[in-house]
Amino acid sequence: MRVSLKDVAAHAGVSIKTVSNVVNNYQHVTPAMRERVQRSIDALGYQPNLAARHLRKGRTGIIALALPELGNPYFAELAAAVIDAAAAHDYIVLLDHTGGRREQEILVSQGFRARVIDGLILSPIELEPEDLSDRAEKVPLVLLGERDYDLPYDHIAIDNVAAARTAVRHLTGLGRREVAFIGARRGRSEPAQLRVRGWREELTAAGLPADDGLVAATDGWGHADGAAAMTRILDSGRRPDAVFAYNDPMAIGAMRVLHERGLRVPEDIAVVGFDDVVEGRFGAVTLTSVSPDKEAIGRLAVESVLTRLGGNEVLTEPRRVRADHRLVERESTVGRAAPGGTGQG
Amino acid sequence: MRVSLKDVAAHAGVSIKTVSNVVNNYQHVTPAMRERVQRSIDALGYQPNLAARHLRKGRTGIIALALPELGNPYFAELAAAVIDAAAAHDYIVLLDHTGGRREQEILVSQGFRARVIDGLILSPIELEPEDLSDRAEKVPLVLLGERDYDLPYDHIAIDNVAAARTAVRHLTGLGRREVAFIGARRGRSEPAQLRVRGWREELTAAGLPADDGLVAATDGWGHADGAAAMTRILDSGRRPDAVFAYNDPMAIGAMRVLHERGLRVPEDIAVVGFDDVVEGRFGAVTLTSVSPDKEAIGRLAVESVLTRLGGNEVLTEPRRVRADHRLVERESTVGRAAPGGTGQG
Incomplete structure (x- = not known):
């Protein structure tokens, strides 16, 4: 006969709800309780039948x-x-x-x-x-x-526009005057447009250049795309003192190019990414990034x-839900001396 | 009436097989053909019904x-x-x-x-x-x-043992004499054991040390685990001249620690990772890695x-299939002067 949740609960001497919490992998179960229930699950050979439920x-x-x-x-x-x-x-x-x-x-x-x-x-x-x-x-x-x-x-x-403005404001607040954007997208559809808009609004408000020569469009959003975009901007003769990238892999690709050219991050060019992926925390220069929740x-x-x-x-109207974001400041903008990795935006 | 694959083929003036190839996203369709078929798909409003099939x-x-x-x-x-x-x-x-x-x-x-x-x-x-x-x-x-x-x-x-031996042989071939392994796993089950075994076999065959003091076990396999393992080895007083990591994120985490301590990669310590993930190709020091296919x-x-x-x-016996691997040599072992990124193992 099939072992039930109830059998497991009786065996472990706990409530059915507790067994259910363990089986469903809820966070708020103590390790000891999880262990106790797991022993009964193992002893009885219980298998949750989620599909049937x-x-x-x-x-x-x-x-x-x-x-x-x-x-x-x-x-x-x-x-x-x-x-x-x-x-x-x-x-x-x-x-x-x-x-x-x-x-x-x-x-x-x-x-x-x-x-x-x-x-x-x-x-x-x-x-x-x-x-x-x-x-x-x-x-x-x-x-x-x-x-x-x-x-x-x-x-x-x-809020991508606000997030991009926060990133750019961080750079201008550090005294950077020429901030490039890499990762505007080629093609008709533009999820990156909101971030470009935030970049442009913030620079314009600060009276700084936000012309198209500072924007590098790409076909993709990987490391290689970021490296190619950075190369293109440098080869165009522009020499920005900061770069805001559409995402972290592109920022890291760009930093590789800067490294190869002997340009120092952040001394010569500060770099901000977007997404706060784990990789950005472990480079030779850790990456300042916008961190969505x-x-x-x-x-x-x-x-x-x-x-x-x-x-x-009861719910009929569609909901627009804003998730939070914050700026995490690291070495790519504030350098190694400053306390990195715990900044707020 | 439902639009069929046949209708799309007739509209585009191509074979049903070609439409199927486009719909199923096969690689070997020219962009021009894909475009042509896609136009007919759009014009007719065709929707592949995979579930029904x-x-x-x-x-x-x-x-x-x-x-x-x-x-x-x-x-x-x-x-x-x-x-x-x-x-x-x-x-x-x-x-x-x-x-x-x-x-x-x-x-x-x-x-x-x-x-x-x-x-x-x-x-x-x-x-x-x-x-x-x-x-x-x-x-x-x-x-x-x-x-x-x-x-x-x-x-x-x-073949994990062979792959690990290739990685270690690369290091010893470069004259490294003390090769640490980071990423042996704590706990009863040990998928990392094959790589540790390859590491040990190769060092032993070369008459080099392969003692437990050179092995750092970890609970996980992320960047932070690699950083912690590297820290532990350095703090133990050992000063290996090479590190072989269970995977690339751990190798990159280890390199971050070496960078923080002022140790140069590869001059002071050479580093080899495993998996050849994209990230390893874009650090300030690109990562030599075992690349599974x-x-x-x-x-x-x-x-x-x-x-x-x-x-x-007709098939009854289970099959053991070996996928290929190769070693990709990059800056973390051969330095920046050498031609990196195209090595074979």
Whole structure:
């Protein structure tokens, strides 16, 4: 006979709720309690049957998460946050990558996987508002990221314009007068545009140059793209004293080029990235970066899907949720002498 | 009426096979052909119905991929390789992360998601052979990675002992005499043991020290773990002239510590990593690394699942498949003057 949650609870001498908390991997269980319940689970050979539990409610227990790219550490860290948040509600995550390409994003948003998912979290890059206007599929959709679609779907994002302004203000506050932007995107769709806008607004407000010669567009957002963009700016004859990059890998790629050319960071050129990925904390020069609250984004996205799926909350209007961000100051702007890694923005 | 592949082919004036290749995102389609077919897809509003196609065969069209961690760029890059390989066969990938914890690996391997998947690719860390011996679930299972289970499942891995020996031989060939290993794992299960064994065998064969004082165990495999391990070795009074790290993030964390202490890489201490992740190519000192053929691992894993699902091949015996690896020499061992990045191992 199948071992139940109740059997495990009786064996361990704890409540069913406690066993459920352990099985579902909730955070707020003490290690000792986890150990105790785990011993009973092992002794009885209990296997949680999540699929069956969801099927009884007519659900699959699966949320799809569609991201532009997994190779980008920001999205890998975001995926981990979503997976953890989903696990806390017994949900598993079907991960998809769209390559940031419009046709893939349309396929995903139109629900070609609808038979196996209860909801979809999508971080679009090229998707246009009209692509969602006749969405046939009715599973809840939550949007993540830069684009503001003004459509009846919940949308979770940080304030990119404000974040970019904070980064640039940090640089101008350090006395930098010529701040380049690398990572504006080629092509018609521009999630980077909000960050470029913040860059331009802040420089203009400070009476500093924000001309196109200081902006390097790229096709991708990897280290190599950042290196190529930095090379292009230097070869153009411009000599900025600071660089704000669309993301951390691009900033790190740019710093490699500066290193090869014998330019010192931050003495000759200060560098700020975006996303605060782990890698930026361990280079020869640690990277100042805008840090979005990835854990909050993951949690809010999952909660949004589950609320739409019919939780307790009466909710019809789509919600715009702002996740927090802060600036983490490190050696690439404030140098090694200063206390790095704990700055606020 | 639903638009079919045939309708798209007729509209574009190409074969159905070509449309299928575009829809399934195969590599070998010219951009011009892709553009042409895409125009017809857009004009007709065609939506591939992968789910229905699989359902007709009694399948879900989903392969689960269970990895220890997504934050580790090696696994992110491997996941991308598996997703690409699966897409070439109309399969989508349900991604799971186990945290490298035995209980999660057991849950996954016992098929608690069996209702929604056709097959499972698992990269285990702590799983013991007995955990798989009474596996109730019958969907095909393919194992990835270091552990050798000697169980009736296909297993795809590189030769870790040989790879580690190649890395260490590279260091001793450069005249290094005291080679530390960082990233042996604390705890009962030891996927790192094969690399430690290769390290020890090669040093012993060369008549060089391979004592425990040169080995730093860690709880995790991230940058911070590598930094902590390097710190511990230096603080112990040992002064190795080379370090071989379990993976690239640990090597990069170690290099940060060496940089902070004023030790030069490679002049004072040469460093070799493992996995050849993108990040290692863009530091102030680029990282020499063992490069497993991730694309091949992903492709072989997917093909193995599909073969077991009942392809054309008559196959009963489990297969052990070795994927290739090579050593990529960069600045962290051969310095900046040498031609880096194209070495062979």
